[in-house]
Amino acid sequence: MVLIKNAKLATLEIKDILIENGKIESIANSINATKNLRVIDAKNSFLLPGLVDLNVRLANSVLNRNSLKKLTKTALNGGVTTSLIMPDFTPRLNNSTLLDHFKIKAQKEEADLHVAASLYNENDKLNNIATLLDNGASAIWTTSSCSANILKRGFQYARMKQVPIFCQCYDENLDDNGVMNESELSFKLGLSGISKVSENSEVAKIAELSLINNTKVIFQSLSTKRSIDIISDMKKRNKNIFSELSIHHLCKTENACNCFNTYAKVLPPLRDEGERVAMIDELICGNVDILTSMHSPKSVSYKDVAFENAEFGIGSIEEYLSLCYTHLVKSEIIDMSRLMELCSLNPACIIGQDNIGKIEVGYCADMVLFDEKIPKTIKDKTSLYNGDTLYGEVKKVFKDGKIV
Template identity: 35%
Template sequence: MIFANAMGCDHKRYQKMCLKVQDGVITQITDELAQMSDVEAHQIIDVDSKLLMPSFIDCNVYPKGRTLSRKTLTSLSQKALRGGYGTLLLLPDTTPVIDSEAIVELIKSVDKDLEVHILPCIKPIFSNEGKPKLTDVSKLYTNGARGIYFQSDIEGNLILRIAQYAKMLKTPLICFAQDSSLAQGVINEGALAAKLGLPTISHKSQSIEVAKICEMLLAQEVEVLFSAIGLPRCIEIIQSYKNQGLRAHTEVSLHHLILSEQVCDDYNTAGKLNPPLPSQSARQGLLEALGNGAIDVLTSLQCADFNSQKDQVFELASFGIDSIAYGFALAYDRLFKPHNLSLSLLSKLCSHNPAQILGLDSGALEVGKKADFMVVDLAGRTPITDSFSPYCGAELESKVVMMYRDSQLYEID
């Protein structure tokens, strides 16, 4: 199959391109169709100058209600396809928890029938008679799970033992840094929280844990992705340890770069996220970090819940957002275009870097790479009608119209 007359874009380039795919692999890239070999033997898809870009990879995803089932994974896959995502890393603190070979096998069996590839991440700790114990991480890894996810406020000795597994298996650590004792509230601490009279999540709840994990992992020869960083101070700490040799990556959600805590005014639960949405000044600091190259990965922070769990008073409503179905359009319309950031940077943060971290043979438009890409009409529109979304009523510029992965072409209405 040949995709002709495209505007190809990845982390290195943005140019007119024709791309040949055979057996799910990119085999030739040329500037013009006339330069392509063996054209008559292939079906030709005229992309008509639309954007052709590697599919997004999201390293921070949960199924609806954090419940693992064929139904929730199928729904997640269908939404992700529409948003331009080809691969999802499923975080493991779900029901049931991803801490056994049986659960990894369950996800793999469902994944075979899905449009989008769902990778299970490893939960390395389980409770045995009330005491934390390590799972057999190597067996889960051998069975197809990738990455080891942990929350930072566990026993330090366990963190170091988990890091030894990560080093041995050459798989990344995924760390959600938060001191739970300082995160008992529901909203960012500050003037808005005081106005609404809501209990707060301390700024220190993330920054002190980031500093602790950085210090613990320095010189451990492991790779760590800091999941869902919400404050500029945390990025500063990570950068300082990167300069000392720590192999760390900073992940930030699209929403923390686009929205501020003001979305939560009038007790709007659509903006209730964890980590909480930042103040306007902190959001500006995150945007500066993005422009300075201090952010490595972007996430949709997909964690949908049933409407009944969002339609409650603010303190009782669930954390989370259902946004993966419009991921590309949101990033393009609300972040990259208004701030004059390049599409190549978008591809780097949402495709290339996540692929490198997870060890995937995708994320770039290169001969020999897995053919896993989307076609986007930048003149199209993506409406958002979900009343529980902070973007409800928006009509985002751009629309994903095709996805190609595993030798299958999906046309999106």
């Protein structure tokens, strides 16, 4: 048994927390320590539910033991105890044998690693979704621009199996090999742009499909206010759709791409300052349901090339909690309780993990001890946040009540 004393909860209350058999046994103003207890003094640091990140990719999109181990280590450093891995990696999870291979490897890690099933295979044919879901895949993942018939069948499977669909909304046919936000800056740099309508139009299409099929849909990594407005309007008729934002689209703008900085090349692209501010307003108004790290790390060899040829994606999960705290809580945009809804409770509920995401009696003791007072300046040329000062450090992570 573990007793955590003087812990500051997201509500700012100072409490003692007793953990027994991997669950939260008691929360009180004061709990007396006995001989058989391991006592940890939180010293008024935050004790938060472990973050649940629903938009994570493996390093260089390759599945092996090393990539899972690296993901686990960086995720725990960022306060993330549960991750949903997107399936667009190599080898593709096209059958139950490969899925079993993933599960065996994932079970050896100290964090919970879930995986979504890709709706289609590398030949753009429908995967055996029913088999993959029956064998442990947690959700369906797709891009909005795949075959309309495959999309339709994917929604039917989601309704039949009662699982969510995660959809990346982007119509690449509207853009000619776009690599950054379509704007004056992209014109100045001589780079092909990615238009906002290439996202907005696909969001509208998927929203209509979700309404017809009454399925749970998560719109991944939105980057425009118009997309959120479309979803908010559709929520009046379908409560089962959710807006997801990455922390990067609330922190950074297209200006990070200046000087051809490939570590700012992400998909969807970082937008202009007006869009960033509008997205924050949507967050404040309660029109955003989930935040993610959009973790998709790429090796230097994939980034240290011409901007047009560089891969999309950045590693970011290791600073996830500090990024969220610095840019959203410390800056007084939202409070810590709301942040935990966005990063822990809501995503946990979406994937059916009803025993995590809260610090409450009876819940699993997946928790993070976070000292928000510690500053850290990022000194990493491969980081989007190189030179930025972030606040907060993950001091300890508890998984099922054990320190990992």
